[in-house]
Amino acid sequence: MLSLFKFLILGAISFTSVNAKCKVIPGSAGWPSSADWDALNRTLGGQLIKPTPPGAVCHSDQPTYNNATCAVITKQWSNYTFHADNPVSTDWDNTNNDTCLPDPAQPCSPIGYPVYVVNATTPENVAVGVNFAAANNIRLIVKGTGHDYMGRSVSPNSLSIWTHNMRGxxxxxxxxxxxxxxxxxxxxxxxxxxxxxxxxxxxxxxxxxxxxxxxxxxxxxxxxxxxxxxxxxxxxxxxxxxxxxxxxxxxxxxxxxxxxxxxxxxxxxxxxxxxxxxxxxxxxxxxxxxxxPRVAVLSLQLTMSSATDNIWDMVAYILSQYPSLSNKTISADPQIAAIPSGNATTLYFIGNFRSISPQGVPYLSAAMQPIFSHIQSTWPAASINYTTTLYPTFYSHFLATAYSVGPGYNFRLGSRLLDAPTLTGNLTALTSAVKGFCGQLGCGPLLRGGKGIWDAVPSGGSDAVLPAWRKTVVHFVTGAIWAANNATAEASAVAAMEQRVTILRNLLPNSGAYINEANRDEPDFQQAFWGTNYPKLAAIKKAYDPTDVFWCHPCVGNEGWKEVGDKLCTV
Ligand SMILES: Cc1cc2nc3c(=O)[nH]c(=O)nc-3n(C[C@H](O)[C@H](O)[C@H](O)COP(=O)(O)OP(=O)(O)OC[C@H]3O[C@@H](n4cnc5c(N)ncnc54)[C@H](O)[C@@H]3O)c2cc1C
CATH class of the missing domain: 3.30.465.10 (Uridine Diphospho-n-acetylenolpyruvylglucosamine Reductase; domain 3)
Incomplete structure (x- = not known):
């Protein structure tokens, strides 16, 4: 029996390896010669870059090692602009598998990054790069800024089209x-x-x-x-x-x-x-x-310490008010943290609520006051502090309030979209789900959905935005962080996050998640990110890209290929 089992397994392995086709990699048959790359560079008018990993300057075994530059790069590693301005750098270290961090204590090799980059300044540059990758069966990727949480803008053994310098x-x-x-x-x-x-x-x-x-x-x-x-x-x-x-x-x-x-x-x-x-x-x-629009902003700092779960009752109550705020075109992006101290837990619910009503601050305050009154009478231990500001333009509001914690570490997001009935229907179920999802690790219930999305009439009548967005009120996010080059820590952080996301998935199974801010390993990602749009999208992909010149994960029509180590091969 054992030998039959072995035979089947070995048979399956050799079947895969005999029939699988892989994109070419440096050193393999078919990888273009130096002369071919030089010719490509000439066609591009000198716009081809042979990149080095930005963190290599911190590693004495790397050709670009330079202690002074290392100090600069180390400081810049938590700066989004640095990663966007570099041809290959990405925000989240795990997207290149921690292969070359600006840390001499960690290993460094160029393997996590593209081999060549087309520094495109014109559509013609892009076309030349795409055609070269297609003709030579090279893995092709696209990088704008490298912000992607999914890791779609970096990959080993690839040619990258870098769009950052396309201007106008x-x-x-x-x-x-x-x-x-x-x-x-x-x-x-x-x-x-x-x-x-x-x-x-x-x-x-x-x-x-x-x-x-x-x-x-x-x-x-x-x-x-x-x-x-x-x-x-x-x-x-x-x-x-x-x-x-x-x-x-x-x-x-x-x-x-x-x-x-x-x-x-x-x-x-x-x-x-x-x-x-x-x-x-x-x-x-x-x-x-x-x-x-003029933008009224209410910056809220709500805290409450409690030895019971009533902090989560309060959070669920606030979320139950989101649909009515959304109907007033109010948006919000608070962060929630629940920090244990002794027998109690202190809840922090901190963030901005904003309105673009011409009536400004009075309109926003009138919408928020009943919520604050209810909190104060129901949970007297809660402390509510806020300030209000009216900004004359969206841009001035943006400059004053846009804030995000910098990048430069291992990070994955998990998220789900929730609709109004889920927020207002069964508060007991919502309380328990919110507690499980946010836990001690924190979460962000982003109030983003509303009539503008539900009733949108995109040009041509429809677009490929996930249909679940057309009912969504909250884009609910959380994350996982772990130490570099520690597979055990990664597995456990990601599994814990996935467990928490599952709680929301079970709360509203037929919803989905936002492709740009979700777990790249979201189960049944085709359904989660595109829902009923998926078959149409897959058909368009097949029609325009029958040989999969473009491949990424998690992306439409990627089922025919898989990553095998640093290679991309057909399944
Ligand atoms: C700090 C921060 C704040 C954010 N805030 C928001 C927010 O308010 N709202 C929101 O919706 N999202 C937000 N996001 C998520 C953001 O939408 C995604 O990270 C998005 O992928 C970034 O796109 P990019 O082009 O900057 O990144 P990249 O990593 O360069 O690209 C992301 C993906 O798009 C592809 N791509 C890039 N350029 C092109 C192109 N020209 N043609 C075809 N494909 C291309 C890449 O190959 C990759 O697949 C935020 C992200 C961060 C890091």
């Missing part, structure tokens, strides 16, 4: 999509893919306008928009992707296309929520803009 912003009084007979009577902005959110906030603010964008200056347009993009303005104006009017893209076959509701509507659909580095490379985008 134009504003429009009205916009006529190419090939359409009609003009869209809305102000709009066209931006090259290398820009980040703050560039667009600044450019549009000069004209008293704003885009629908997220709350971090350096988040790049490419990943943010292709994932959907939530915003403090989403409760009023929808997801960022719902506001895309046109894109220029380089397809997996190297064609430059302008896609909109009238031209290539299938690709237009897929790029708006179908995920980054899957359907091609976005080289520029045109977004609807809005008159910049």
């Amino acid at each position: 912003i134009n504003l429009h009084d009205a916009f006529q999509p190419q090939g359409c007979k009609h003009s869209i009577p809305a102000t709009a902005v066209t931006a090259a893919a290398g820009h980040n959110l703050i560039d667009l906030y600044a450019a549009t603010d000069s004209y008293n306008l704003t885009i629908v964008g997220g709350l971090e200056a350096t988040v790049g347009l490419g990943g943010y928009l292709t994932g959907g993009g939530h915003s403090p303005l989403s409760t009023a104006y929808g997801m960022a992707a719902d506001n895309i009017l046109e894109l220029t893209v380089i397809t997996p076959s190297g064609s430059k296309l302008t896609v909109n509701e009238c031209q290539h509507p299938d690709l237009f659909y897929a790029f708006r929520g179908g995920g980054g580095s899957t359907f091609g490379v976005m080289t520029s985008v045109t977004l609807k803009t809005y008159p910049t």
